[in-house]
Amino acid sequence: MKTIILALLALLALxxxxxxxxxxxxxxxxxxxxxIGGDKVDVFxxxxxxxxxxxxxxxxxxxxxxxxxxxxxxxxxxxxVGWLPVVLRESGNARVQPGQPGSFExxxxxxxxxxPARLDRAExxxxxxxxxxxxxxxxxxxKAGEALAARMAQLDGGDAATYQANWKSFSERWxxxxxxxxxxxxxxxxxxVAVQHKAFPYLEDWLGLKEVAALEPKPGVEPSVAYxxxxxxxxxANPPRMVIxxxxxxxxxxxxxxxxxxxxxxxxxxxxxxxxxAQDLFTLFDDxxxxxxxxxx
Numbered sequence: 001m002k003t004i005i006l007a008l009l010a011l012l013a014l015x016x017x018x019x020x021x022x023x024x025x026x027x028x029x030x031x032x033x034x035x036i037g038g039d040k041v042d043v044f045x046x047x048x049x050x051x052x053x054x055x056x057x058x059x060x061x062x063x064x065x066x067x068x069x070x071x072x073x074x075x076x077x078x079x080x081v082g083w084l085p086v087v088l089r090e091s092g093n094a095r096v097q098p099g100q101p102g103s104f105e106x107x108x109x110x111x112x113x114x115x116p117a118r119l120d121r122a123e124x125x126x127x128x129x130x131x132x133x134x135x136x137x138x139x140x141x142x143k144a145g146e147a148l149a150a151r152m153a154q155l156d157g158g159d160a161a162t163y164q165a166n167w168k169s170f171s172e173r174w175x176x177x178x179x180x181x182x183x184x185x186x187x188x189x190x191x192x193v194a195v196q197h198k199a200f201p202y203l204e205d206w207l208g209l210k211e212v213a214a215l216e217p218k219p220g221v222e223p224s225v226a227y228x229x230x231x232x233x234x235x236x237a238n239p240p241r242m243v244i245x246x247x248x249x250x251x252x253x254x255x256x257x258x259x260x261x262x263x264x265x266x267x268x269x270x271x272x273x274x275x276x277x278a279q280d281l282f283t284l285f286d287d288x289x290x291x292x293x294x295x296x297x
Contacts, residue, residue: 020156023069023096025080026053027272028135029106029144031281033073035170036149040159044069046087049273050248053079054220058086066091069102071155073148076105077112079132104151106144110134113201135271137202138178138285142171177282182207185289187296194240194263196254199270203244207292212240215253223253232260239263242295246270264295 019042024030030045037043044065047053053075056062066072066087074080088097095102112130134140149167153160189208193200196215204211213235217227243265245254251267258265268288269278278284 020152020159021068021070022152023066023072025072025074025084026135028141028281028284029073029075029148031272032141032145032148033071033152035281036145036152036163036166038162038166040156040162041152049269049271049275049278052248054082056080056083058083058090062087063090066096067093069093069096071102071104071152072096073104073106075107075132075134077107077129077132077134079107101151101155104148106140106148107132107134109143109147110140113205114198131198131201133199133270134202136200136288137206138174138181139206140202141281142174142178145171145174174281177285181285181289185293188292191242191296192238192240194235194243194257194261196243196245196249199246200244203288212238215243215257222250225256228253228257228260232257235261242266242292244268244292247274266291266295268292 019040020037022030022033022037022041022043024033024043024045026047027045027049030043033041034043046062046065047056062083069091072084072088074084093102094100097103107129112134114131116128116130134144145167149163153163156163185207190210192210192212193204194213194215195211198214198216198219200209200211203209213231215223215228215231217223223231239261240263242263243254243258243261245251245265245267247267247269251265254265267275268291269275269284272278272280272284274284275287277287
């Protein structure tokens with residue numbers, strides 16, 4: 001009896017197994033990792049829904065978080081090229097460097113759109129691998145999530161069954177929600193739209209929207225009133241039904257264009273936390289579809 005008691009006490013004295021520490025660059029991947037990992041993971045998200053993910057400072061606090069991470073989950077496709085390489089290098093964490101199991105890029109698992117035929121930085125913020133804003137199509141969430149669940153199971157074999165079970169539950173609910181969103185959004189198919197920043201090719205591809213104008217003269221370059229006036233004249237014969245802007249962007253250009261063209265401006269959350277309603281992946285798309293449909297009325 002004494003031996004059994006001593007053995008139980010020894011087991012109780014063992015430290016609890018550490019959670020899988022995940023560093024997500026943007027809110028959509030932080031939310032996805034949290035859904036898959038549940039209470040088995042500790043997820044830190046480096047940015048919030050109202051920050052431009054292209055332009056983040058490689059702060060010491062981010063470097064410290066990356067130093068202790070087991071897995072870095074990024075979009076890739078050069079979205080974080082201005083800051084993440086510095087964070088990773090300065091962290092000194094060999095586990096999460098590019099090419100290691102602790103480095104995950106969601107863009108590697110989806111079909112990339114807007115891949116430039118030739119790379120010319122004079123054309124603005126152009127990404128060699130294609131447009132990195134893959135999270136605006138829920139089909140990409142599904143593809144990236146399946147790969148992420150497998151990677152988490154690889155890194156933390158002891159909880160692999162939990163990750164796979166959580167992923168199975170989420171993916172089933174996600175497919176049902178996608179069917180609902182697509183049915184709800186049917187009136188949007190074929191609708192012409194203008195965008196402030198070329199951030200929506202995946203959303204357009206999913207819902208069948210037709211982009212007829214981008215307010216930025218080049219990606220990442222703020223338009224002048226003269227440029228917007230010229231663009232307004234170009235689309236006067238066939239104006240867009242709405243202007244779409246991501247919540248994190250400055251409103252001036254889209255508000256001016258919408259007012260002059262007499263079309264509604266739709267501010268979509270773009271990612272988790274982009275507005276008060278979009279607090280998880282499901283409400284992100286609930287809110288996005290509802291806002292687009294409201295503009296038709």
